[in-house]
Amino acid sequence: xxxxxxxxxxxxxxxxxxxxxxxxxxxxxxxxxxxxxxxxxxxxxxxxxxxxxxxxxxxxxxxxxxxxxxxxxxxxxxxxxxxxxxxxxxxxxxxxxxxxxxxxxxxxxxxxxxxxxxxxxxxxxxxxxxxxxxxxxxxxxxxxxxxxxxxxxxxxxxxxxxxxxxxxxxxxxxxxxxxxxxxxxxx
Amino acid sequence: xxxxxxxxxxxxxxxxxxxxxxxxxxxxxxxxxxxxxxxxxxxxxxxxxxxxxxxxxxxxxxxxxxxxxxxxxxxxxxxxxxxxxxxxxxxxxxxxxxxxxxxxxxxxxxxxxxxxxxxxxxxxxxxxxxxxxxxxxxxxxxxxxxxxxxxxxxxxxxxxxxxxxxxxxxxxxxxxxxxxxxxxxxxxxxxxxxxxxxxxxxxxxxxxxxxxxxxxxxxxxxxxxxxxxxxxxxxxxxxxxxxxxxxxxxxxxxxxxxxxxxxxxxxxxxxxxxxxxxxxxxxxxxxxxxxxxxxxxxxxxxxxxxxxxxxxxxxxxxxxxxxxxxxxxxxxxxxxxxxxxxxxxxxxxxxxxxxxxxxxxxxxxxxxxxxxxxxxxxxxxxxxxxxxxxxxxxxxxxxxxxxxxxxxxxxxxxxxxxxxxxxxxxxxxxxxxxxxxxxxxxxxxxxxxxxxxxxxxxxxxxxxxxxxxxxxxxxxxxxxxxxxxxxxxxxxxxxxxxxxxxxxxxxxxxxxxxxxxxxxxxxxxxxxxxxxxxxxxxxxxxxxxxxxxxxxxxxxxxxxxxxxxxxxxxxxxxxxxxxxxxxxxxxxxxxxxxxx
Numbered sequence: 216x217x218x219x220x221x222x223x224x225x226x227x228x229x230x231x232x233x234x235x236x237x238x239x240x241x242x243x244x245x246x247x248x249x250x251x252x253x254x255x256x257x258x259x260x261x262x263x264x265x266x267x268x269x270x271x272x273x274x275x276x277x278x279x280x281x282x283x284x285x286x287x288x289x290x291x292x293x294x295x296x297x298x299x300x301x302x303x304x305x306x307x308x309x310x311x312x313x314x315x316x317x318x319x320x321x322x323x324x325x326x327x328x329x330x331x332x333x334x335x336x337x338x339x340x341x342x343x344x345x346x347x348x349x350x351x352x353x354x355x356x357x358x359x360x361x362x363x364x365x366x367x368x369x370x371x372x373x374x375x376x377x378x379x380x381x382x383x384x385x386x387x388x389x390x391x392x393x394x395x396x397x398x399x400x401x402x
Numbered sequence: 403x404x405x406x407x408x409x410x411x412x413x414x415x416x417x418x419x420x421x422x423x424x425x426x427x428x429x430x431x432x433x434x435x436x437x438x439x440x441x442x443x444x445x446x447x448x449x450x451x452x453x454x455x456x457x458x459x460x461x462x463x464x465x466x467x468x469x470x471x472x473x474x475x476x477x478x479x480x481x482x483x484x485x486x487x488x489x490x491x492x493x494x495x496x497x498x499x500x501x502x503x504x505x506x507x508x509x510x511x512x513x514x515x516x517x518x519x520x521x522x523x524x525x526x527x528x529x530x531x532x533x534x535x536x537x538x539x540x541x542x543x544x545x546x547x548x549x550x551x552x553x554x555x556x557x558x559x560x561x562x563x564x565x566x567x568x569x570x571x572x573x574x575x576x577x578x579x580x581x582x583x584x585x586x587x588x589x590x591x592x593x594x595x596x597x598x599x600x601x602x603x604x605x606x607x608x609x610x611x612x613x614x615x616x617x618x619x620x621x622x623x624x625x626x627x628x629x630x631x632x633x634x635x636x637x638x639x640x641x642x643x644x645x646x647x648x649x650x651x652x653x654x655x656x657x658x659x660x661x662x663x664x665x666x667x668x669x670x671x672x673x674x675x676x677x678x679x680x681x682x683x684x685x686x687x688x689x690x691x692x693x694x695x696x697x698x699x700x701x702x703x704x705x706x707x708x709x710x711x712x713x714x715x716x717x718x719x720x721x722x723x724x725x726x727x728x729x730x731x732x733x734x735x736x737x738x739x740x741x742x743x744x745x746x747x748x749x750x751x752x753x754x755x756x757x758x759x760x761x762x763x764x765x766x767x768x769x770x771x772x773x774x775x776x777x778x779x780x781x782x783x784x785x786x787x788x789x790x791x792x793x794x795x796x797x798x799x800x801x802x803x804x805x806x807x808x809x810x811x812x813x814x815x816x817x818x819x820x821x822x823x824x825x826x827x828x829x830x831x832x833x834x835x836x837x838x839x840x841x842x843x844x845x846x847x848x849x850x851x852x853x854x855x856x857x858x859x860x861x862x863x864x865x866x867x868x869x870x871x872x873x874x875x876x877x878x879x880x881x882x883x884x885x886x887x888x889x890x891x892x893x894x895x896x897x898x899x900x901x902x903x904x905x906x907x908x909x910x911x912x913x914x915x916x917x918x919x920x921x922x923x924x925x926x927x928x929x930x931x932x933x934x935x936x937x938x939x940x941x942x943x944x945x946x947x948x949x950x951x952x953x954x955x956x957x958x959x960x961x962x963x964x965x966x967x968x969x970x971x972x973x974x975x976x977x978x979x980x981x982x983x984x985x986x987x988x989x990x991x992x993x994x995x996x997x998x
Contacts, residue, residue, distance in 0.1 A: 363467035380655035
C-alpha cells in the first residue's frame with residue numbers, strides 16, 4: 216500500500232476489487248484516523264474548531280474536515296520530525312491542560328480549553344515555549360486547510376472568482392479619471 | 403476550445419544538413435529568434451534541453467484546491483527550498499537532501515503540484531559559490547511558462563544611463579533604435595496597458611487595460627498629487643483576441659494567473675511555445691528538438707567562426723553535432739554564459755567570444771523584498787467583490803533620481819502591487835488570535851487589503867560574476883557554474899528608501915499599515931538575471947555589438963538577457979524579445995547577402 220492511498224481510496228478499492236476477500240488488510244474502523252491515535256485526533260479536532268469555529272456566518276473547521284485533512288497530510292509526511300512535531304505538540308497541550316486545569320484537555324470544559332489557547336497564543340510573533348511554538352504550527356495549518364476547503368472558499372469567504380467572465384472587465388478610464396468614484400458592490 | 407497539435411519529445415534531426423541558424427534555448431529569446439528567422443524564410447533548428455509539456459493540460463488552472471488530494475501541493479517526497487535555506491545552507495542546496503526531488507523556491511507557492519515538472523530538479527542541476535536563488539525551467543517555452551507577465555519597456559533613462567548619472571556604461575543603442583521593435587512585439591504578442599506618457603516608462607501599443615480595484619484606484623488618485631503614478635499592471639496578456647494566432651485565447655478574467663505557481667492554460671498570457679514556436683513551426687522552416695542539452699559551441703580552426711553546436715540527448719546522453727551558418731545562444735543569461743565559458747579551444751582559451759574577459763561579468767538583476775501591506779479602512783466589512791478576475795494588479799513606475807538626485811543611491815525602483823482578496827485570504831496568516839473574533843476579522847479585512855513590493859535596479863558591477871566550477875558536474879557530466887555575486891551598499895540604501903517611500907504613499911492614501919519591511923530577499927529572487935555578455939561598441943569591455951553578435955565571432959549571437967548593459971528597474975522580458983527581433987532582422991539580412 217503506497218503512502219498516498221487514503222482510507223477512502225482503500226474502501227473504494229475494497230468494494231471494486233473482484234478478489235477483495237483475498238486481500239490481507241489490517242482491520243480498521245471506518246473513519247479512524249490514519250496517523251493520530253483516537254485521543255490525539257480528538258484533541259486536534261477540538262483545537263482546530265476552537266481556532267475557526269462555526270458562527271452565524273458559516274460552518275467552522277470541524278465541518279470543513281480540517282482535522283481529517285491534517286491527519287492525512289501528517290500520515291504521508293516525508294520526514295519523521297514533521298510527524299513527531301505534531302505528536303509532541305498535542306502531548307504538550309494535554310500536559311499543559313493538566314497543569315493549569317487539573318485534567319486532560321478532552322475532559323476540560325470549552326471555557327477551560329479556550330483559556331488554554333489564550334495562554335499559548337499570547338506571543339504569536341515571538342513564541343518562546345514549546346506550546347507557544349506549536350500554536351503557530353497548528354494555526355497556520357488549520358487556516359491553510361480551512362480556507363482551501365469548499366466551506367472556506369465558498370461559504371465563509373464568498374469567493375467570486377475562478378469563473379469565466381463573458382466579457383473581460385477592463386479599466387474604465389473615463390469614470391476613473393474623473394475623480395474617485397463612490398464605492399459600490401460591483402466596483 | 404484550443405487547437406492541439408503534437409510536438410514530439412524525440413524529433414529526429416538531420417545532422418548532415420547545415421542549418422541557416424541553430425538556436426539554443428526555447429524561452430522568450432529562443433522562441434523569438436525562431437519566429438523572426440523563419441519568417442525571413444531561413445532554415446532554423448531550435449534545441450531545448452528540457453521536454454515538451456503541454457501546459458494546456460498540466461496546469462489545470464481552474465481546479466479548486468479541495469478537488470486535489472493535497473490542495474495543490476507537491477507530493478510529500480518533493481521539497482521546495484525556502485528563503486531561509488538559501489541562507490543557512492551552502493550551495494549546492496540540494497546536496498545531501500533526503501527528498502527525492504528538490505526545486506527552487508518558486509514551488510513554495512500555492513498549487514505547486516501542477517507546475518512541479520516545469521522547473522528543474524536542483525539535484526540534477528547543482529551550482530556552487532555565493533548565495534543565489536536560481537530559478538530555472540528546462541522545458542519547451544522555458545520560464546515563459548510560469549512568468550509574472552509584467553511587460554514593460556525600458557527608456558533612455560536606462561539606455562543612456564551613464565549620460566544621466568555618470569555610473570556604468572551606456573548601451574550602444576538608444577530608445578529610438580528599439581522602439582519600432584517594441585511596437586512589433588506588442589502587436590504580435592499582445593500587451594495590456596493604459597498610456598501614461600511617462601518618459602521613464604514609454605507607452606506601448608496597448609490592448610484593453612486591466613481594471614483597478616477600489617483601493618488601487620484610491621492610491622492612484624493619491625499618487626497624482628505626489629508627482630508619482632500608479633498604472634494598471636502592464637500585462638503581456640491578450641485582453642482582446644489576437645487575430646493572427648490560432649494557438650492563443652484572450653483573457654477570460656479567471657484570476658488563475660498566480661494560482662498553481664503561474665502560467666496560463668489557455669495561453670491568453672504570452673508563452674513562447676504558443677506565441678512564437680508553434681507559428682514558426684507552421685512556416686515549415688523550423689525544426690524543434692526538445693531533450694537536447696547543448697554543451698559546446700564548435701569552431702572552425704581556420705576561420706575562427708562558429709560551425710554549430712555539440713549536444714547530448716538529455717535522456718540517452720548520446721552526443722551529437724549539428725552544423726549551422728549562425729549560432730544563437732538563448733539559453734538564459736546564466737546558461738548562455740556557462741556555455742560560452744565551456745566552449746574553450748586553442749583559438750578561444752578563455753571561452754568563445756571572451757577575448758575581453760567580460761563573459762560572466764557585469765551580472766545584474768533586480769533586488770526584491772522591501773514591501774508594505776495594509777488595508778483601506780472604508781472597505782472593511784464591505785460585501786465581497788471579484789478582486790482577482792484579471793491578470794495583475796498595479797505598477798508604480800520609477801520616480802527616484804529622474805529629474806533630480808534623491809537619496810544617497812543611484813538609479814531607481816518600481817513597485818508591483820495588488821489589492822483585495824484572492825481565492826484564499828492573506829489575512830488568515832496575518833490576523834492574530836483565534837476563535838470567532840479571528841474568523842470575522844479575516845473575513846472582513848480580506849477585501850480591504852492592499853500591498854506592494856519593490857523591484858530595484860542592482861548595479862552592473864564587473865566583480866559580480868559567474869565562472870565554471872571544474873570540480874562539480876551536473877547530471878549530464880557538464881561542469882556547473884560557481885557564483886561570485888553579492889548585493890552591496892547601493893542595493894541596501896535603495897531597499898531602505900523603498901520602505902520609506904512605500905510608507906509615505908500608504909500614509910498619504912490614509913491606508914492603515916499592517917507591515918513594512920526594508921529587508922532584501924536572497925540574491926536571485928526576482929528571476930531577472932541579466933548582463934553576463936553585455937553589448938557595447940568597444941570589444942575590450944563588451945562581449946557583443948548592438949546586434950548581439952560577438953565581437954570576436956560574428957556568426958555567434960547571444961540573444962537573451964545576457965546582453966543587457968544594465969538591469970534598469972523595469973522587468974526585462976519585453977526588452978529581451980524586442981532586442982532579439984532587431985538582431986535577427988539584421989542577421990537575416992547579413993545571411994541573405996552572404997556577409998556571414
